[in-house]
Each structure stands twice: as structure tokens, then as C-alpha cells.
Amino acid sequence: MKLIRTHLFIFLAVLGLFACKKDAAIDLDKLVQVDSAQMTKGAIVTVSRDTTTVTYGNVEAKFSQTSTCFPSSEVFAFSASGVALPAGGYYSWQFGDGNIATGATTTHSYQAAGSFVVTLMVMANANNMLAKVSFGVKALGQQTKPEASFTTKFDFPQNLNYVTFNSTSSINQGDIVQFKYNWGDGTEHISSVGLVRHEFPKAINDSTYSVKLTILSNSGCSDDTTIRLTIPGRYNIKGKFKTESFDACTNERILFTAEAENVPSGAVYEWDFSDGTGVRTGNPIMYKYKFPNDYDVIMSVKLNGREIYRTNKLVNAKGENPKPTAKFEETLVWDYPTTQRWSFNSRSTIPTSTIDSYQWSFGNGNTNNEFYSFIETVYNKEATSKTYTVQLIVTGNGCTDTARKTITIPPR
Structure with a gap:
């Protein structure tokens, strides 16, 4: 006998015929014909594709379930057959979660995941039960689609190619059982935990990768998300900057010009003139100080918002109105x-x-x-x-x- 798939559980099969009061016009014993050996062995369960059949004597109950993954909602479809019901007879269903229904066919949805005992009763009328069979179903519940998300962090300043990935994925019901990272560099990693690290190839220039996370829940539902991650290149920049003063004793302006080598195209020069006025961009750049002083000027080279080089030197400025008046x-x-x-x-x-x-x-x-x-x-x-x-x-x-x-x- 071919048994039911592993994700369906048979909790109880049985329970046999009950002694009941006979109607003079209807031979109730002939409605359900079950010999003592079949009653002892219990119900017979068979599976064909997505439909499970539970047979007990000449009573047959079938059920199937839809996918629970969004946008679907898990729905069980039940049907009963095998008995020519008397006038006024009906099938009664108890779904094991407190809900009931009647009819040869019916549907039911479980809100929460779990294993439930479904009971089918063949009723001659409200007071007379002709047969009863119970079987188990495993529900995955509703809203079981996971939502994929993850964060990245450069935890190792000495090696910016080595990145930490932490899944922040969520699911309303069930568990996430698999995390699959595709790094975008030709490799991937499958894990049962969401926190992993990966070392990307070293390159002279910045490299951008599309990192994709695909998650799988225990209900068979999946989701994925992709982010673009830039891995810093290793630039061999050298050099400082020069200064040139104009009209020093009347209206001093200082021209700053970078003299750095191996600067990649698209890089931006930022200048901190150390006088509390904030950062300026450009190269070359003209600047006018308000007060005379020695200023520690910092030049930064940035690419895609990341600093890839920095240098500094002291610059003497005369400021505004630097000239004395003799008298x-x-x-x-x-x-x-x-x-x-x-x-x-x-x-x-x-x-x-x-x-x-x-x-x-x-x-x-x-x-x-x-x-x-x-x-x-x-x-x-x-x-x-x-x-x-x-x-x-x-x-x-x-x-x-x-x-x-x-x-x-x-x-x-």
C-alpha cells in the first residue's frame, strides 16, 4: 500500500460504526459496509499528485491544498463520497481548529501553521451517525511569504575587500531555512544562517557588484533582493599641492593646485582650509583668509563619495587688511x-x-x-x-x- 507523503500526517483512522437506532424504511447497516478486519486495520491512505484520499470501508474522503506563498492563500478543499445518503442525511466536517462545516464538498483555511485532526462524520440525521473517520493534515497557515533584506558592513579597515553581510529578512509565519547569496563576482554561498562574510577580488580601481540574497522558508516560499555594493580599489596616489599668493599685502588670495599622481578620472578634490568655514571642492581653487595665521590645509581626493587619498601642509596667510599704516x-x-x-x-x-x-x-x-x-x-x-x-x-x-x-x- 502506498502511504501518504511525509508532510501529511495520519493521526487517527477509525473509529468504526456506532450502534444506532434503525429506521424501519431504511436499512442503515447497508449504507456503510465495513468488515471487522478493515476496522481493525484502520483507514487506507493513498496519494495521487496533489490529492490525498482516505478510505474507510466504503466512506471516502479526499483533500488537497493550494500554495501558501503570496499572493496565494492556503486553502484546503475537502470532498466526501461512497455513501448513498438517506433522505435528510449529510456529511459533517470538524477541522480540528474549532470550525465545522457540512456538505459533500467544502473548503477551509487555517490561520496558523500546525497539524490538525480532521474528522468526517456520515450522518443519517442530527441524532444518528452512521460512520466516522479521522485523519491528519499539516497546514502552513497564511502570510507565509518571507521578505528578503540584508545589510552590509566593512568590519575590517585593513581589508576593505572583506565584507560582512547580515540578513534582516522577516516572515510572519514559519521559519527561514535557507539563505543564498550570489556575490556578483561569479561565486555564491548557501547557508542556514543569515550572517556571512565574503572577500571580493582585489582590484586597482573601484569595482561595483550586484549582490543578491534569495531566502527560502520552511513552507517552500521564497523571496529575493539585490543591492549594488562598491568595493574600494587600491589607488597608488602620490604627491601634495602647491600654493601661490596674489596681492599679499593689499587683497591677498591664495591659489591651491593639486600636484598628485595616479588620481583616477572622476575623482573630486576637497579642501579643508582649517579656518572653520567648511569644506570646498575644486582644483585648482582660489581662497581668501580673513585672519593672518599659519593654517594646516588638508587636501582630500574622493571617488564615489569615498576618500582615497589625503595630504596636508602648513600655509601662511596674511588675512584681510594685512598691511600696517606708518605714522x-x-x-x-x-x-x-x-x-x-x-x-x-x-x-x-x-x-x-x-x-x-x-x-x-x-x-x-x-x-x-x-x-x-x-x-x-x-x-x-x-x-x-x-x-x-x-x-x-x-x-x-x-x-x-x-x-x-x-x-x-x-x-x-
């Missing part, structure tokens, strides 16, 4: 018959920094470069009056300015 006041300190003493007091300014040096020239051959903002000098009187040009040169931010005045020394 001084002169005062006659004393006047003797043969000499005069004069004092000179610098009133020079610089907007964004400090003055670095004062260089005095008094026109009489005397000079002083010792960082005096206030200084005195003596002039000798001669036979006639004489005019001298006093000059102050101030330096700041590497820029200079000059102020001049003339004084006249009277004759002695």
Missing part, C-alpha cells in the same frame, strides 16, 4: 645754541596683527632699527638753517609701510 609725531625736546633734541613717537597701526619692526632714519646720518616706537635724536645747528627728512618704516605680516616728515633746524 609718527615729532616734538622739539630742547633748543640749545648749537644743538636741538627732537623726539619721535610712532602712531602706526595694523588692523589684524601686531607690528614686527620699526626702522628709523633721521636724515642726519643716524638710524635705528631696534624696535623703538618712541625715540629721540640730536641735530647740530649749522651756519644756516637746514631741513632734514625723517622716515619711519614699519613692518607687520610681512608687509611694510613708510611715513616721512621734514623738520628744519635753525642756524646757530
Whole structure:
């Protein structure tokens, strides 16, 4: 005897004829003819394609089930035959989940997965049961289609070709029993767990792979999803950048130009000028600093949003208004018959920094470069009056300015 497939379970076959009150016009014993040997051996189960038949005496119950995978909903179809029912007779079904139905044919859907005992009763009327047979069915329930999804992570900074994949797939009912990853590089991996790692081939340039995950549930339903994953290339970039200053002491602008080798086409240059104004892109790029300082400028090369190279160097900037303004006041300190003493007091300014040096020239051959903002000098009187040009040169931010005045020394 060919038995039922393994996914269908026979829980109970039987239970025989019950003694019942006979109707004078109908011989109830002839409706169900079962000898004692068949009752002892129980029901006979046969399977043909997608239909299972349970035979008990001359009572025959058949059932089949549809696929539970979305968009289908699992539905069991039941039918009963083999008995010429008397007037008022009927077939009664109990589905093992608390639901019942009547009729030679009926359908039923189980909401949850599980094994259920279905009972078919042949009824002469509501009070008289002619025969009863029970058999088991295995339901997969509803909403058993899985939803495939997964995440990727570069867990190993020293080897960006080695990637972690973690399935975040879900299913409402049942279990996911298989995870199949197709890496897009000609290889694939099948596993019973969703967390796996894969090392992609090493390449000089960035390589993009279509990674596909296909999942399979214990109900035979499947789903898949694909994402594109870029594996970083190994670029042999070398070099830094150069700077060129324009109009340094009036309206300074600095031109930054990359001098890097082996930069792939499509790469983007990003500049952090380290003054808190954010990142700029371009090459070459002109930039103007507001304040004088030494700035640690960072140049990054990015490809597809990923940094593939970085270099930096200190750049001196003069900022806005870097040039000092030279100015001084002169005062006659004393006047003797043969000499005069004069004092000179610098009133020079610089907007964004400090003055670095004062260089005095008094026109009489005397000079002083010792960082005096206030200084005195003596002039000798001669036979006639004489005019001298006093000059102050101030330096700041590497820029200079000059102020001049003339004084006249009277004759002695």
C-alpha cells in the first residue's frame, strides 16, 4: 500500500460504526459496509499528485491544498463520497481548529501553521451517525511569504575587500531555512544562517557588484533582493599641492593646485582650509583668509563619495587688511645754541596683527632699527638753517609701510 507523503500526517483512522437506532424504511447497516478486519486495520491512505484520499470501508474522503506563498492563500478543499445518503442525511466536517462545516464538498483555511485532526462524520440525521473517520493534515497557515533584506558592513579597515553581510529578512509565519547569496563576482554561498562574510577580488580601481540574497522558508516560499555594493580599489596616489599668493599685502588670495599622481578620472578634490568655514571642492581653487595665521590645509581626493587619498601642509596667510599704516609725531625736546633734541613717537597701526619692526632714519646720518616706537635724536645747528627728512618704516605680516616728515633746524 502506498502511504501518504511525509508532510501529511495520519493521526487517527477509525473509529468504526456506532450502534444506532434503525429506521424501519431504511436499512442503515447497508449504507456503510465495513468488515471487522478493515476496522481493525484502520483507514487506507493513498496519494495521487496533489490529492490525498482516505478510505474507510466504503466512506471516502479526499483533500488537497493550494500554495501558501503570496499572493496565494492556503486553502484546503475537502470532498466526501461512497455513501448513498438517506433522505435528510449529510456529511459533517470538524477541522480540528474549532470550525465545522457540512456538505459533500467544502473548503477551509487555517490561520496558523500546525497539524490538525480532521474528522468526517456520515450522518443519517442530527441524532444518528452512521460512520466516522479521522485523519491528519499539516497546514502552513497564511502570510507565509518571507521578505528578503540584508545589510552590509566593512568590519575590517585593513581589508576593505572583506565584507560582512547580515540578513534582516522577516516572515510572519514559519521559519527561514535557507539563505543564498550570489556575490556578483561569479561565486555564491548557501547557508542556514543569515550572517556571512565574503572577500571580493582585489582590484586597482573601484569595482561595483550586484549582490543578491534569495531566502527560502520552511513552507517552500521564497523571496529575493539585490543591492549594488562598491568595493574600494587600491589607488597608488602620490604627491601634495602647491600654493601661490596674489596681492599679499593689499587683497591677498591664495591659489591651491593639486600636484598628485595616479588620481583616477572622476575623482573630486576637497579642501579643508582649517579656518572653520567648511569644506570646498575644486582644483585648482582660489581662497581668501580673513585672519593672518599659519593654517594646516588638508587636501582630500574622493571617488564615489569615498576618500582615497589625503595630504596636508602648513600655509601662511596674511588675512584681510594685512598691511600696517606708518605714522609718527615729532616734538622739539630742547633748543640749545648749537644743538636741538627732537623726539619721535610712532602712531602706526595694523588692523589684524601686531607690528614686527620699526626702522628709523633721521636724515642726519643716524638710524635705528631696534624696535623703538618712541625715540629721540640730536641735530647740530649749522651756519644756516637746514631741513632734514625723517622716515619711519614699519613692518607687520610681512608687509611694510613708510611715513616721512621734514623738520628744519635753525642756524646757530
